[in-house]
Amino acid sequence: xxxxxxxxxxxxxxxxxxxxxxxxxxxxxxxxxxxxxxxxxxxxxxxxxxxxxxxxxxxxxxxxxxxxxxxxxxxxxxxxxxxxxxxxxxxxxxxxxxxxxxxxxxxxxxxxxxxxxxxxxxxxxxxxxxxxxxxxxxxxxxxxxxxxxxxxxxxxxxxxxxxxxxxxxxxxxxxxxxxxxxxxxxxxxxxxxxxxxxxxxxxxxxxxxxxxxxxxxxxxxxxxxxxxxxxxxxxxxxxxxxxxxxxxxxxxxxxxxxxxxxxxxxxxxxxxxxxxxxxxxxxxxxxxxxxxxxxxxxxxxxxxxxxxxxxxxxxxxxxxxxxxxxxxxxxxxxxxxxxxxxxxxxxxxxxxxx
Amino acid sequence: xxxxxxxxxxxxxxxxxxxxxxxxxxxxxxxxxxxxxxxxxxxxxxxxxxxxxxxxxxxxxxxxxxxxxxxxxxxxxxxxxxxxxxxxxxxxxxxxxxxxxxxxxxxxxxxxxxxxxxxxxxxxxxxxxxxxxxxxxxxxxxxxxxxxxxxxxxxxxxxxxxxxxxxxxxxxxxxxxxxxxx
Numbered sequence: 001x002x003x004x005x006x007x008x009x010x011x012x013x014x015x016x017x018x019x020x021x022x023x024x025x026x027x028x029x030x031x032x033x034x035x036x037x038x039x040x041x042x043x044x045x046x047x048x049x050x051x052x053x054x055x056x057x058x059x060x061x062x063x064x065x066x067x068x069x070x071x072x073x074x075x076x077x078x079x080x081x082x083x084x085x086x087x088x089x090x091x092x093x094x095x096x097x098x099x100x101x102x103x104x105x106x107x108x109x110x111x112x113x114x115x116x117x118x119x120x121x122x123x124x125x126x127x128x129x130x131x132x133x134x135x136x137x138x139x140x141x142x143x144x145x146x147x148x149x150x151x152x153x154x155x156x157x158x159x160x161x162x163x164x165x166x167x168x169x170x171x172x173x174x175x176x177x178x179x180x181x182x183x184x185x186x187x188x189x190x191x192x193x194x195x196x197x198x199x200x201x202x203x204x205x206x207x208x209x210x211x212x213x214x215x216x217x218x219x220x221x222x223x224x225x226x227x228x229x230x231x232x233x234x235x236x237x238x239x240x241x242x243x244x245x246x247x248x249x250x251x252x253x254x255x256x257x258x259x260x261x262x263x264x265x266x267x268x269x270x271x272x273x274x275x276x277x278x279x280x281x282x283x284x285x286x287x288x289x290x291x292x293x294x295x296x297x298x299x300x301x302x303x304x305x306x307x308x309x310x311x312x313x314x315x316x317x318x319x320x321x322x323x324x325x326x327x328x329x330x331x332x333x334x335x336x337x338x339x340x341x342x343x344x345x346x347x348x349x350x351x352x353x354x
Numbered sequence: 355x356x357x358x359x360x361x362x363x364x365x366x367x368x369x370x371x372x373x374x375x376x377x378x379x380x381x382x383x384x385x386x387x388x389x390x391x392x393x394x395x396x397x398x399x400x401x402x403x404x405x406x407x408x409x410x411x412x413x414x415x416x417x418x419x420x421x422x423x424x425x426x427x428x429x430x431x432x433x434x435x436x437x438x439x440x441x442x443x444x445x446x447x448x449x450x451x452x453x454x455x456x457x458x459x460x461x462x463x464x465x466x467x468x469x470x471x472x473x474x475x476x477x478x479x480x481x482x483x484x485x486x487x488x489x490x491x492x493x494x495x496x497x498x499x500x501x502x503x504x505x506x507x508x509x510x511x512x513x514x515x516x517x518x519x520x521x522x523x524x525x526x527x528x529x530x531x532x533x534x535x536x
Contacts, residue, residue, distance in 0.1 A: 008519055009487060015468045016388055016488040020396075023383035027397045031379075032372050034401070035408045040366060095501070097430055100406070102501045121410035123426060123501035142498055163494060165503035181494055181504040211505050225505070235505060258505060343506050 041120075092303070092312055092320065092334075093117075093127035093136055095344035102341065104138050104151075106348075107320065109334055117151030125344045128167040128176070130194070133348050137176050137194075139164045144178055146194065149348075157196045162188070166212030169194070170219050177202075177213035177222055189213055189224055189240065202244050212259050212301070213240075216284070217266040223250065223284070225258040225271075237271055239284065250286055259301040259343065264308040272300055279313060281325070293323055293331055301343045306350040314340045360417035363408070371408055378421055379404065381489075382428050388484045389432050391473060399435050403427040426499045429485075433477055471521035479514035486511055 090109040095102050099116055102123040107114045117136070118124045126139040129149070137146045140156075142163035147154040157176070158164060166179040173194060180188045187210035192199040203210065205226055213222040220242060227235045228247075235256040238247035251257045255274025262269050266284070273280035276291030279302055283289075295313060302313040305322075312322045312334075318341075320334040356377075362370035379400060386396035386403075406427050414423055472480060485496045497507035 008515060008522075011468060012483060012487045012518070015465055016484065018465065019384065019387050020393060021380055021384045023379035023400060024397065027383070027401055028372075028375055028379060031375055031401050031404050032368065034405055035368055035371060038405060038409055040364075040408065040412050041410055097433070100434070101427075101430060120413055121406065121423070121427065122413075123498075125501050126503075163498055163504065165497075165505075179503075181497065187504070211503055227505075256505075256509060341501070343502055 090305075091348040093129060093346045093348065094314060094320070095125040095127065095138075095341040096318065097341070104136065104147075105340075107334060109322070112334060115151075117147065118154070125341060126165055126167045127344060127346045128169050129346050129348045130169045131171055131173045131349050133350065135169075135194075136346070137167045137169055137178075139167060144176070144192070146176075155196070157194075158192060158199060166214075166224075168212075168214050168222075170215050171217055172219055177215060179211045179213060179224070181211075187211065187226075189222065191242065202242065203240060203247065211235075214260045214262045214269070216262050217264060221284075223260040223262055223269050225260060237269070237282075250284070251282065251289075253289075261301070261303050261311075263304045264306060264349075268308075270302050270304065270311050272302070279311065279323070292325065292328065301345045303345050303347040305347055312345060312347055314345055320345075357417045360411075360414070360420045364411050364414065364417070371411070374420065375404055378424055382424060385425070385484060385489060386428060386432055388488050389477070389480050391469070395435060399428065399431045402435065403431045406431070422495065422498065426501070429481055429499050432481060467522060467525065471518055471525060474521050475514060475517055478510060479517055482507065482511050482514050483518070 091106045092109065093104060093106050096105050097103070098105070099119065101119075101121055102125055103116055103118045103120075104124045104127045105114050105116050118138070118140075122141045124138055124140050124145075128137045130136070134149055135146050136149055137144065137157070139145070142165075143156060143160070144158035144164045144167065145154055145156050158178070162180040162182045164178050164180055166177075168177050169175075170177065175191050176194055177189065177191050180190055182188060186204060186206050188201055188205075189203040189210055190199060190201055202222075203224070205228060210224060210226040213224045215222055222240045222242060224238055224240055224247065225235050226238055226247065228238075234254070235258050236252055237250040237257050237260050239250055240247045250269070251271070251273075253273075253275040256272075257274065258272045260269050260271040262284075268281045268283060268288075270279060270281050270292075272278075272295070273291065276294070278294035279292045281288075281290060281292060292311070295315065300313050300315070302311050304311055309326055310322050310324055312320060314320050320340060321331040322334060323331040356373070359370045359373050363374055382400045382403065383396055386399045387393060390396050390399065403424060407424050414420065472483075475483070482496060482500070485491045485499065486493070491499075493504055493507050493511070496511075497504045500507060500510075502510070
């Protein structure tokens with residue numbers, strides 16, 4: 001924090017104090033008048049269940065770290081992933097508030113057709129396809145949920161007081177890696193069974209940022225973005241064995257690096273790089289780093305196509321872009337999504353039937 | 355916030371919801387005004403956010419989260435309605451500065467510098483500045499309200515302040531050029 005920042009922040013605080021503080025009575029009357037004519041939505045079964053969570057959890061499973069609790073109800077889980085066979089559309093899942101609140105959507109890359117998978121007042125973000133394409137894990141108001149790929153069978157997996165953000169499914173589909181923000185003082189990388197069992201801590205850091213695990217195709221390692229600098233402020237990529245060994249630093253070029261995505265072949269990792277001002281790739285041994293394209297947004301995530309020849313990301317205006325990694329020509333816009341959230345993106349694997 | 359009131363409102367009790375509106379409405383309005391810099395649009399945004407809150411209240415799992423949840427709805431409504439109104443907002447007339455004591459003049463001069471620079475920021479940048487420096491929220495709460503990872507909230511705040519500083523410096527250079535031309 002520079003002195004100039006500090007001065008500016010103080011000036012902003014003083015300035016923001018000025019202004020109206022009270023909602024006019026007329027507005028309150030208008031709200032209540034409209035309320036009388038506006039029906040409420042009915043609660044869903046899981047709303048009722050989770051409202052009773054404290055009682056249910058009195059003798060339940062409490063995660064090793066303390067506050068996070070995995071709610072596992074065998075009867076709640078539907079794990080019979082549909083396997084339809086036949087051609088599979090090239091789909092990308094993303095988060096968007098095009099429907100009024102943040103929800104999970106998909107876009108068909110061939111047609112640009114979009115489908116809204118979730119709805120309701122919660123913030124649904126960070127979609128991650130299961131490797132068989134049958135399910136999507138996602139963050140709902142900071143909790144970890146899964147659902148079938150058509151938006152049915154929503155199941156809470158981790159419910160607690162931290163904020164789940166980065167989510168990725170292991171290559172064998174058995175485990176979900178996720179990052180959990182525990183406040184400005186700490187963050188965690190955790191693993192949990194896809195059925196909600198065996199929630200375990202892999203790495204806890206005191207730094208305020210540890211995020212976005214992405215599995216290697218072998219399932220033996222994760223690449224994560226963490227701020228381990230003692231002075232704060234620099235986020236770098238690290239490799240972490242799933243047995244919880246000490247993380248090994250992968251990038252250290254100055255500036256923040258984030259949102260890593262391991263390529264399907266395992267030989268490259270795409271990530272957001274401050275150094276090049278956009279999307280970069282690097283080999284897992286730290287060699288071959290190169291900038292692919294400038295992206296005018298600092299909070300974007302990217303993901304690889306199943307064949308590993310293309311990378312997708314969302315720009316600040318909510319438009320989806322795709323870059324052919326080998327050709328390195330101009331990125332191609334996909335016009336379907338509107339108001340997509342740049343940090344939420346997952347390309348559907350094609351293991352299922354296609 | 356009274357948990358019992360939230361639970362009663364979840365079951366359709368309009369009086370309970372009215373009490374909740376009175377409890378949280380002022381803070382929502384003050385926040386919306388500071389993001390949008392327009393009283394009329396701020397009122398519309400608060401009304402819309404609270405109507406959405408009423409409608410979806412039965413689905414709110416944790417009644418203790420009522421206040422932060424209404425702020426989430428407010429921020430999203432600010433984004434939606436603020437973007438629609440951005441063009442009109444640019445055309446509004448600036449109120450002439452009243453005369454006053456020396457301190458007051460200095461404060462108003464600072465306001466006159468900050469206001470145009472702030473208005474040029476994106477809605478996303480204005481929002482995160484207001485949540486952090488007006489409401490004094492920790493970054494975790496901001497990330498929750500914006501539906502973004504903590505790291506994104508942190509970098510967004512960093513870039514919002516950087517944009518604000520750049521806008522102020524650009525205004526300063528413009529003023530100096532004008533002075534030199536006289």
